[in-house]
Amino acid sequence: MELPSLFEVLVLFALFYVAFLTYNNLFCPKPSGKQLPPGLFPWPVVGNAPLLGSEPHKTFHELAEKYGPIYRIKLGSVKAIVLSDLKTIKQALVKQRQVFGGRMRFETYKYLQNGISNVFNDVSTQGEVWSKTKLEMLRHLHNLSTSTTVRKKMNDFITDDVIYMLKKLEITSETNFVNPEDIIRKAAANTLCTICFGKRYDYDDKDFCELLQANEVFSAVVSAGAMIDTMPWIRVFPKHRQILEAYKKAMKYRHKWALKLVEEIATSSTDKDLLEPKNVVTSMIKSNGNGKITTKYMDQIASICSEVFAAGQDTTPTAFNWIINYLLLYPNVMKRMKNDINEAVGDRLPTLFDRPKLPYIDAFIHETFRQSSILPISIPHATLKQTALCGYHIPQGIMVFVNQYSVNRDPNVWPDPEKFDPMRFLCKDESGGMTMNSEAVDKYLIFSMGLRKCPGLDLAKGWLFLATAILAQTCELMPDPAHPPSLDAIPGLTLRPRCLRLKLRINTLEVQKH
Ligand code: HEM
Numbered sequence: 001m002e003l004p005s006l007f008e009v010l011v012l013f014a015l016f017y018v019a020f021l022t023y024n025n026l027f028c029p030k031p032s033g034k035q036l037p038p039g040l041f042p043w044p045v046v047g048n049a050p051l052l053g054s055e056p057h058k059t060f061h062e063l064a065e066k067y068g069p070i071y072r073i074k075l076g077s078v079k080a081i082v083l084s085d086l087k088t089i090k091q092a093l094v095k096q097r098q099v100f101g102g103r104m105r106f107e108t109y110k111y112l113q114n115g116i117s118n119v120f121n122d123v124s125t126q127g128e129v130w131s132k133t134k135l136e137m138l139r140h141l142h143n144l145s146t147s148t149t150v151r152k153k154m155n156d157f158i159t160d161d162v163i164y165m166l167k168k169l170e171i172t173s174e175t176n177f178v179n180p181e182d183i184i185r186k187a188a189a190n191t192l193c194t195i196c197f198g199k200r201y202d203y204d205d206k207d208f209c210e211l212l213q214a215n216e217v218f219s220a221v222v223s224a225g226a227m228i229d230t231m232p233w234i235r236v237f238p239k240h241r242q243i244l245e246a247y248k249k250a251m252k253y254r255h256k257w258a259l260k261l262v263e264e265i266a267t268s269s270t271d272k273d274l275l276e277p278k279n280v281v282t283s284m285i286k287s288n289g290n291g292k293i294t295t296k297y298m299d300q301i302a303s304i305c306s307e308v309f310a311a312g313q314d315t316t317p318t319a320f321n322w323i324i325n326y327l328l329l330y331p332n333v334m335k336r337m338k339n340d341i342n343e344a345v346g347d348r349l350p351t352l353f354d355r356p357k358l359p360y361i362d363a364f365i366h367e368t369f370r371q372s373s374i375l376p377i378s379i380p381h382a383t384l385k386q387t388a389l390c391g392y393h394i395p396q397g398i399m400v401f402v403n404q405y406s407v408n409r410d411p412n413v414w415p416d417p418e419k420f421d422p423m424r425f426l427c428k429d430e431s432g433g434m435t436m437n438s439e440a441v442d443k444y445l446i447f448s449m450g451l452r453k454c455p456g457l458d459l460a461k462g463w464l465f466l467a468t469a470i471l472a473q474t475c476e477l478m479p480d481p482a483h484p485p486s487l488d489a490i491p492g493l494t495l496r497p498r499c500l501r502l503k504l505r506i507n508t509l510e511v512q513k514h
Helices: 006-026 056-067 086-093 128-146 148-172 181-197 206-221 232-236 238-268 271-275 280-287 295-329 331-344 352-357 359-372 404-408 457-474 509-513
Strands: 070-075 078-083 387-389 392-394 399-402 426-428 434-436 475-479 502-506
Touching: 056 070, 056 078, 056 404, 078 086, 086 387, 086 399, 128 148, 128 280, 128 295, 128 457, 148 181, 148 352, 148 457, 148 502, 181 206, 181 238, 181 280, 181 295, 181 457, 206 238, 206 295, 232 238, 238 280, 238 295, 271 280, 280 295, 295 331, 295 359, 295 457, 295 475, 331 359, 331 457, 352 359, 352 457, 359 404, 359 426, 359 434, 359 457, 457 475
Parallel strands: 078 399
Antiparallel strands: 070 078, 387 392, 426 434, 475 502
8 A cells, every 4th residue: 555645644634633622622612611712723833922022012912903802823832812802801810810810831940949949830839938938028029109208218229229220321422322131231230239238339349240241131031922832842953952051050159149149148137227128128037037048948939039130130121222212313302301300390300209299200101101001911820720711711821911012002992002102101280280191001011900010010110210310410411413312122121222322411510419
């Protein structure tokens, strides 16, 4: 008998595969009696991954127009759903916060924080110590926005970091147009180091630079639905094996760095330090009772601190890069801010407590968040048990993508969504003045929602407000005519402006004296 050709074998295989999928989708009983959400046809081995392209948030957005606010895809062997409008996202992440609050169990997550990641893990798999350190961290971050004394201190150290940053930018851009990213990243990182460890670094410090480089490696590998996790077989190729090895090394370095700082603080803390903790680490040591801590607990503290550091260190600076990008694109916005500050604050430097008096700056920052959607797809969630959503059956363990970009570009909510217009976030108050439009603030999405909502949002908003207000009050920005600012973004876990080059001049004595 003649053997079938390779072509015939492939055709047969494809037919069996289609038949299997059709049977599986149509006839396998779903425990809740409901059908799965509509979905794309997945190809063997790769699923729908080739479709995503370099800007998955835009592809997801287009697919939502065809399939609706909830649909199914497959990346490699991993099944996922994509949620695209605010109502559906709230139904899942807020109404069913526990069920939708899980994380995937990806290989790359195992190498984070010595295997005890708080961010890339399920609450259910971690036990008591995990919850304790996470709760303590949340309490500390919450205090930054609620306690006036803490807020005053926060105002002072953010102001110091911002002014140092502006001076560095002025010096480095004295003769040439520069990309400000690196300096901004170091300024925001120093604020987080102060909060967590009570320590600041020189911008040229070797350990500090290596740490920031380790975070860059992290952001490059752990993007939403990264291939290295959804198609683990690609690691047979040397390029991907090398990426994974570099990632493991960087994550080890990051954890070791945090652990060293925690150990230093634990051994040098006096009773007085523990009585009035000045940073997160001391506060966590204190919360452990008598201040004596085990190696395991130290590991936990290092884990949560370095994760908070990493989470805030890519996002906040990226948001500030966009703020500068928009200020270069719309110089009139900067002029209006200068006038507002002049009227409401006068010559002194603005503070966090001036925020209610400067609603236009707040509105501008919110419009920057909306239009740039810096973290377009939230860190993927996973369902912790099977459930129903919008009438569909949702299996346990499915990956859940929240497309924040779609929410921010919804034309039914944001007329002419491509237009940059801070006025969307303003309305008239009772006395006829301008105030923030809280309804609009509730309609965009950048910090996610529910159980995993970003715990650093108040800190991020505070940092960005102060940095923007001080910049607008005291500086002039000049775009590089050879590389004019644009809305093009470099894709990744966060979206960064592609073309950001400038010169910065400080023109008030107030800052020079600082
Ligand atoms: C503009 C700045 C920021 C943006 C846009 C942002 C956005 C986000 C988003 C979208 C998530 C994922 C939530 C989810 O899984 O659904 C997240 C998580 C997180 N963020 Fe932020 N973030 C920012 C700044 C910060 C800062 C400054 C900190 C630290 C103080 C921080 C700490 C965290 C942590 C610890 C998580 C993990 C929460 C968890 O898994 O339970 N973020 N952030």
